[in-house]
Every structure is written in C-alpha cells, then in structure tokens.
Amino acid sequence: MRATVIHGPNDVRVEEVPDAAVREPGDAVVRTVLACICGSDLWAYRGVAKRTPGQRIGHEFLGVVEEVGADVTSVRVGDLVVAPFVWSDGTCEFCREGLHTSCPRGGFWGTPGSDGGQGEAVRVPYADGTLVRLPAEAAGDERLLTALLALSDVMATGHHAALAARVRPGATVAVVGDGAVGLCGVLAARRLGAERIVALGRHPARTDIARRFGATDVVAQRGEAAVEAVRELTGGHGAHAVLEAVGTEESMRTAISIARDGGAVGYVGVPHGGSAGVDVQQMFNRNVTLAGGVAPARAYLPELLADVLAGVIDPSPVFDRSVPLDGVPEGYRAMDERTALKVRVTF
Amino acid sequence: MRATVIHGPNDVRVEEVPDAAVREPGDAVVRTVLACICGSDLWAYRGVAKRTPGQRIGHEFLGVVEEVGADVTSVRVGDLVVAPFVWSDGTCEFCREGLHTSCPRGGFWGTPGSDGGQGEAVRVPYADGTLVRLPAEAAGDERLLTALLALSDVMATGHHAALAARVRPGATVAVVGDGAVGLCGVLAARRLGAERIVALGRHPARTDIARRFGATDVVAQRGEAAVEAVRELTGGHGAHAVLEAVGTEESMRTAISIARDGGAVGYVGVPHGGSAGVDVQQMFNRNVTLAGGVAPARAYLPELLADVLAGVIDPSPVFDRSVPLDGVPEGYRAMDERTALKVRVTF
Incomplete structure (x- = not known):
C-alpha cells in the first residue's frame, strides 16, 4: 500500500510500504476514506519534534473496516469508523475514567512500528477500545464526513481545551491561536454555553471562521497589546476561561496574562516553549x-459525534484545502507556509 | 505602641511605632491577643523577598476590637476577632465570588503605610469585609485560641491547596512540605475525605504531627527518590491530588512528578523558584x-471556624514555641534555623 513517510525536516514522501494487516486478535485494519494534516505534524515537519527517518506520519483518519482480528466485537468488516489520534485498550482504569491518552497500552499513530493516518490503510490496535462507529449513511455526505474527520483530533482537542479552561454557561472566554484547534475551541466554547468569546488571531480568513463558530470579538494584536485589548474588552478583568492552542512561550504568556483572577487556562498546544512562558508568580498572585x-x-x-450528527456543531469549515494522497507533501508545504489552514487528504 | 519592624535581611526589631488608629470610617483597631510568625515571613527575613527598610511585618493575628469607625457594623468594641492575612472590602465582585485576595481594595498587612500583625495593635481597613467574630468564650481557652489563630493563614492555606488539588472523598493525596502549611494541608485533606495521605518530610517531630493530622504514609526521601517512593506507594500511578507547600523549584518538580495522570497539583508555597520546576511537557503528556x-x-x-469550634479539626499542634512580643526576633531565628516549626507570639 502507499503511505506518507517522514524522512527528515521538510521531507515527507508518499511511498510504497508493507500492507496494513491484523497482527493481534484485537486489531482491525481500516481502509482510509479521509485523513488530514495536523498543525502538530508541522513540529515534526520543521524538525522541532524529532522523528526517526522512515517513520510514518498522520494521526487523524476515518475509513471502512477491512479486516478484524478474532477478538474484535464492536466493529465489523464494512463499518464506517473514525479513530481518535491515540489508540487505547478501552478497559484499563485510565480508559474507564475517560483519560484514554494515559492508557498504558495506548500509543500514537506513526510511532515506529505502527501505521500512520496519512496512508491507504491503518492497522488499529485494540480496535474495540479505539474505534467509534459512524452511521453508514454518512459515507455519502462529504460535508458530514469532513466534519466527522475533525472529531479525530482538532474538535476533540478544542473541546478538551474548553473543559480544561472550565468554560461554563455565561462565561467570558478567550482563545489564543487561530489554527484549526483554536477555531474548534471557539466552537466548543460556544457549545458549552460561553456568552462572550474573544478570538485572538490576525488572519481574516481564519477569524472569519472564528466568528462563524461563535466568536463575539476578534483581537488581532499580539503580546502586550493583545493582553491590553482583551482586558479592555472584559472590563479590565480578563477572561474566565482561556484556551491556549498554540504551544509557544509567547502564546502561553499571553494566555496566562489574559485570564481573569481565579480563572483557568486550558492549554492544548503541544508545548514547545518549555516552561518559560508559565509565569507562576502571576498565576500564584491571581x-x-x-x-x-x-x-x-x-x-x-460519543457526545461530539452526536452533536455533529444532530447539526449542533459543524467543524468542517476548518478544512480549506483537499489533496489526494500523492499531494500530501504539497499539503505540508501549504500548511507550513500558512497558505492552508488545514489540509484534508482524500482517497 | 510596640510592633515588629523589618530593617533588612536577618534584622527584625521590636520598636516603638505610632499607635494604630481609625483613619477611615470603615476601619477598626484590633488589640492583638495572639499573633505568629509565618514561613513566608522568612522569605523577607532572608532577604529573598524585598522589603523597604522600616516596613512592619506579620500577617496573622487575632485580638479584641478596641475602636471602630463610624461605618463599621459587623463588629463592636470588645469583640474577639480573627483577621485573614489579606484585608478585603467584602463587597466587590471578587469578594462575592470568594476570591478575596483579588479584591481591588484589598491589601497585605505590613505593606508600607499599614500595620503588621506582629505588634500590639493593628488598624484594620474594611473591617466589615475583613474581620470574623469569634465566640467570646474562646478568650479563656488557650488551646482553642491557638487553633483559631491558624485560621488566619496556615489552616486556610492548607485548605486552599487541598481544594486546588481537587481532594475528594476516597482520593489518594500527597503533600510536599512538612512546614506548618503542609501539615495543615494534611489536616485539610483528611477533612475533605482523602483515603490515603502521603506526607513528604524528613523531620520526625513534623511527620509525627502529619500522622496525627491524618497522614497514612510518610516519605522521607527527596527529589527522584521521593518520586519513586510515592509511585511505589500508589501502585505506580502517583497521587490524585498533590499539595505543594514549599515554593521552590525542586518542590514544584517533585509535586508534578508524583501527581497521577489526570490529577492536580495545588500549590500554595509562595513560588521562589520561578517556573523552572514547572515541567509543562510532563504536565501536558499526563x-x-x-x-x-x-x-x-x-x-x-466561616466553615473552618465552625469545624474548629466543633472539634472536627485542631490545627494548634503546628505551633511548637511561644514568645512574647520582645521575643519575636528570637522567634525568627528559631524558625530560620528550623529549631521551631511555627512560633506563636503572645501579648
């Protein structure tokens, strides 16, 4: 089969790789229908996050079950399914508590020895714990399928940021970062009942989506000027809940500074600024x-899926470009150069 | 009147200062009955926290109301009262939300222009918002008075750490720091229903109090060895709730490392290690x-007072030495040299 392989900084290639196959009785093989490129893939693409040359890449996909191991009971061949960006056994104490990312048997797509999402098929370990079935009818609805693809990571991650920031009905929320996760954070905050949502971003194409997703205000400034602008919009106090969806030192510093005293920052941007932006003295005092x-x-x-199917949320607008599998390298370039917000891969 | 004044590192003196007096209609003057020295006073004593030479010091006291301004309605001359370590107006939106430390009119005892707690009397701004009446009968009960004095800071701070760490009935808790706040954190965690409480500390006199307060295990190691010991005690996972009551880089690093995935660190040690101990990558992954x-x-x-009066909690054992006002400099030396845990000042 063909899949995306990362060989080094700025070097992703679509290559012939061994076919995905069931190896353990709990495995399933999913034939990919839609995949996409994540902002966090760019950390690897740019060489900031180290990868072993030859590793697969991509961690967001949905597709059709092609084969299942003997122990798999929750999905059958032919089922349309979506995978979250981490596989997990679904039975350990962390999975039972809802912290599947801490499952001791869990893992990330694309780690050495595993398939990545940006390929024709994926071996899914612990299929019963990992995969979520989608209604068969969705297969014919491209807009809906695209929205469902977002559940694999960006929409779930935006929701996580909103929960971590304790977004509640009536809350004033600020979102740092106008990438796909930040935008999904806006959508998640609105879904949780935020009254006011300030989106920090400077790219009109993105902030337009933010407004469509529920942002009531947009702040284009950065750094100190952004902090002042948010404080001005919030009666001098800052936001009850701040979603940090970038992961740099500056974004963390801004996020903490615009939080209201007693408020919370929910951060989901993979931290690449170390702790330098975490001003503990300020956090302590306030x-x-x-x-x-x-x-x-x-x-x-499950809950986000229900709301997408019910039309309560539609994260599909975060995808602004599509490429076929062979176009994945071009998709990385576009996202790296910021000419695309989030690239969808079609099969 | 006489009060404690800080002139520089290792230089606190008890001196003649202007009498405390009502200046604003909302003020009260409280004649001190009991005060004490705080671990956080040591940061100033050691010169780590800067003070203007001549500033008053001390922020924990209880006493008898001696004079009230025209607007004061909640306390009367003769009332026995305790003051929290920050004054606040009691009416602003932060006070109404229970975050009195963010009251825009609030302030810390001992800041330039204000009285400190380690003196014969204290002018209390916003007396209605700040002071809490104690039952008159407590005046004759030295053990009870001493327990009530702890509500001014250490017991309340230990409780704050426990709430911030999300201690819940049945939780496994770890407490970093065997100072008075850490010990009160143990007491607070037990009060909130923790099932298992691991106290990290190496001074038997202190860990004995921790056990008396409800610690089920004591870990004497530090750094990596402490992390391993706590993980061993908790099935490899760490504690749901970790109370950090020191404020150094090492203590913060330890606290984060011994938290269970999905758990929380409640930190109340005034941070003096910057953010270096805040391992955001580890926090993110877990x-x-x-x-x-x-x-x-x-x-x-109010709630802690009710529980002290009802005998549910008794934080008084954290005080292990008493000095009269003139003995305050000796009290600082004893706490600095760790020959005393927490020094009470009698009047």
Missing part, C-alpha cells in the same frame, strides 16, 4: 489555574 | 493540572 494537555479524544467522541 | 495561589482565607474562615 489564582490562575493551568490545565489541559493531550486530549483524550476517544472519551469525547 | 494531563496534570496546576492550580492554587494565594489563599482567600477570608472565604474559608
């Missing part, structure tokens, strides 16, 4: 909570 | 929350 991390997408899939 | 800060003692006073 009782600002820092929560979040890698989103247990599997835990959120 | 979804560990960092919460806490300066404790809104005023918010917790």
Whole structure:
C-alpha cells in the first residue's frame, strides 16, 4: 500500500510500504476514506519534534473496516469508523475514567512500528477500545464526513481545551491561536454555553471562521497589546476561561496574562516553549489555574459525534484545502507556509 | 505602641511605632491577643523577598476590637476577632465570588503605610469585609485560641491547596512540605475525605504531627527518590491530588512528578523558584493540572471556624514555641534555623 513517510525536516514522501494487516486478535485494519494534516505534524515537519527517518506520519483518519482480528466485537468488516489520534485498550482504569491518552497500552499513530493516518490503510490496535462507529449513511455526505474527520483530533482537542479552561454557561472566554484547534475551541466554547468569546488571531480568513463558530470579538494584536485589548474588552478583568492552542512561550504568556483572577487556562498546544512562558508568580498572585494537555479524544467522541450528527456543531469549515494522497507533501508545504489552514487528504 | 519592624535581611526589631488608629470610617483597631510568625515571613527575613527598610511585618493575628469607625457594623468594641492575612472590602465582585485576595481594595498587612500583625495593635481597613467574630468564650481557652489563630493563614492555606488539588472523598493525596502549611494541608485533606495521605518530610517531630493530622504514609526521601517512593506507594500511578507547600523549584518538580495522570497539583508555597520546576511537557503528556495561589482565607474562615469550634479539626499542634512580643526576633531565628516549626507570639 502507499503511505506518507517522514524522512527528515521538510521531507515527507508518499511511498510504497508493507500492507496494513491484523497482527493481534484485537486489531482491525481500516481502509482510509479521509485523513488530514495536523498543525502538530508541522513540529515534526520543521524538525522541532524529532522523528526517526522512515517513520510514518498522520494521526487523524476515518475509513471502512477491512479486516478484524478474532477478538474484535464492536466493529465489523464494512463499518464506517473514525479513530481518535491515540489508540487505547478501552478497559484499563485510565480508559474507564475517560483519560484514554494515559492508557498504558495506548500509543500514537506513526510511532515506529505502527501505521500512520496519512496512508491507504491503518492497522488499529485494540480496535474495540479505539474505534467509534459512524452511521453508514454518512459515507455519502462529504460535508458530514469532513466534519466527522475533525472529531479525530482538532474538535476533540478544542473541546478538551474548553473543559480544561472550565468554560461554563455565561462565561467570558478567550482563545489564543487561530489554527484549526483554536477555531474548534471557539466552537466548543460556544457549545458549552460561553456568552462572550474573544478570538485572538490576525488572519481574516481564519477569524472569519472564528466568528462563524461563535466568536463575539476578534483581537488581532499580539503580546502586550493583545493582553491590553482583551482586558479592555472584559472590563479590565480578563477572561474566565482561556484556551491556549498554540504551544509557544509567547502564546502561553499571553494566555496566562489574559485570564481573569481565579480563572483557568486550558492549554492544548503541544508545548514547545518549555516552561518559560508559565509565569507562576502571576498565576500564584491571581489564582490562575493551568490545565489541559493531550486530549483524550476517544472519551469525547460519543457526545461530539452526536452533536455533529444532530447539526449542533459543524467543524468542517476548518478544512480549506483537499489533496489526494500523492499531494500530501504539497499539503505540508501549504500548511507550513500558512497558505492552508488545514489540509484534508482524500482517497 | 510596640510592633515588629523589618530593617533588612536577618534584622527584625521590636520598636516603638505610632499607635494604630481609625483613619477611615470603615476601619477598626484590633488589640492583638495572639499573633505568629509565618514561613513566608522568612522569605523577607532572608532577604529573598524585598522589603523597604522600616516596613512592619506579620500577617496573622487575632485580638479584641478596641475602636471602630463610624461605618463599621459587623463588629463592636470588645469583640474577639480573627483577621485573614489579606484585608478585603467584602463587597466587590471578587469578594462575592470568594476570591478575596483579588479584591481591588484589598491589601497585605505590613505593606508600607499599614500595620503588621506582629505588634500590639493593628488598624484594620474594611473591617466589615475583613474581620470574623469569634465566640467570646474562646478568650479563656488557650488551646482553642491557638487553633483559631491558624485560621488566619496556615489552616486556610492548607485548605486552599487541598481544594486546588481537587481532594475528594476516597482520593489518594500527597503533600510536599512538612512546614506548618503542609501539615495543615494534611489536616485539610483528611477533612475533605482523602483515603490515603502521603506526607513528604524528613523531620520526625513534623511527620509525627502529619500522622496525627491524618497522614497514612510518610516519605522521607527527596527529589527522584521521593518520586519513586510515592509511585511505589500508589501502585505506580502517583497521587490524585498533590499539595505543594514549599515554593521552590525542586518542590514544584517533585509535586508534578508524583501527581497521577489526570490529577492536580495545588500549590500554595509562595513560588521562589520561578517556573523552572514547572515541567509543562510532563504536565501536558499526563494531563496534570496546576492550580492554587494565594489563599482567600477570608472565604474559608466561616466553615473552618465552625469545624474548629466543633472539634472536627485542631490545627494548634503546628505551633511548637511561644514568645512574647520582645521575643519575636528570637522567634525568627528559631524558625530560620528550623529549631521551631511555627512560633506563636503572645501579648
């Protein structure tokens, strides 16, 4: 089969690789229908996050079950399914608590020895714990399928940020980052009943989506000027809940600074700024909570899926370009150069 | 009147200062009955926290109301009262939410222009918002008075750490720091229903109090060895709730490392290690929350007071030495040299 392989910084290639196959009785093989490129893939693409040359890449996909191991009971050949960006056994104490990302048997797509999402098929370990069935009718609805693809990571991650930031009905929320996760954070905050949502971003194409997703205000400034602008919009106090969806030192510093005293920052941007942006003295003086991390997408899939199917949320607008599998390298370039927000891969 | 004045590192003196007096209609003057020295006073004593030479010091006291301004309605001359370590107006939106430490009119005892707690009397701004009446009968009960003195800061701060760490009935809790706040954190965790409480500390006199307060295990190791020991005690997973009551880089690093995935660190040690100990990558990977800060003692006073009066909690054992006002400099030396845990000042 063909799949995307990362050989080094700025070097992803679509190559012939061994076919995905059932190896363990709990495995399933999923033939990919839709996949996509994640902002976090760019950390690897740019060489900031280290990868072993030859590793697969991609961790968001939905598709059709092609083969199942002897122990698999929850999905059958032919089922349309979506995978969260981490596989997990579904039975350990962490999975039972909804923290599937801490499953001791869990893992990330694309780690050495495993398939990545940006390929024609994927071996799915612990298929019963990992995969979520989608209605068969969705297969014919491209807009809906695209929205469902977002549940694999970005929408679930935006939701995680909103929960970590303690978004509640009536809350004033600020979202740092106008990438796909930040935008999904806006959508998640609105879904949780936020009254006011300030989106920080400077790309009109993105902030337009933010407004469509529920942002009531947009702040284009950065750094200190952004902090001042958010404080001005919030009676001097800052936002009850701040979603941090970038992961740099500056974005973390901004996020903490625009949180209201007693508020919380929900951070889901993979931290690449170390702790330098975490101003603990400021957090201490103002009782600002820092929560979040890698989103247990599997835990959120059922409720988010229900809301996508019911038309309550539609994250599909975060995808603004499509490429076929062979176009994946071009998709990375486009996202790296910021000419695309989020690239969908069709099969 | 006589009060404690800090002139520089290792230089606190008891001196003649202007009498405390009502200046604003909302003020009260409280004649001190009991005060004490706080671990956080040591940061100033050691010169780590800067003070203007000549500032007053001390922020924990209880006493008898001696004079009230025209607008004061909640306390009367002769009332026995306790003050939290921050004054606050009691009417602003933060006070109404229970975050009195963010009251825009609030302030810390001992800041330039204000009286400190380690003196014969204290002018209390916003007396209605700040002071809490104690039963008159307590005046004759030294053990009870001493327990009530702890509500001014250490017990309230330990409770804040426990809440920030999300201690719940049945939780496994770890407490980093065997100072008075850490010990009160143990007591607070037990009060909130923790099932298992691991106290980290190496001074037997202190860990004995921890056991008396409800610690089920004591870990004497530090750093990596402490992390291993706590993980061993908790089935490899760490504690649901970790109370950080020191404020150094090492203590923060330990606290985050011993938190269970998905757990929370409640930190109340005034951070003096910057953010270096805040390992955001580890927090991110394991979804560990960092919460806490300066404790809104005023918010917790009513419920903690009720439990002290009912005999549910008795934090008085954290005081292991008493000095008269003139003995305050000796009290600082004893706490600095760790020959005393917490020094009470009698008047």
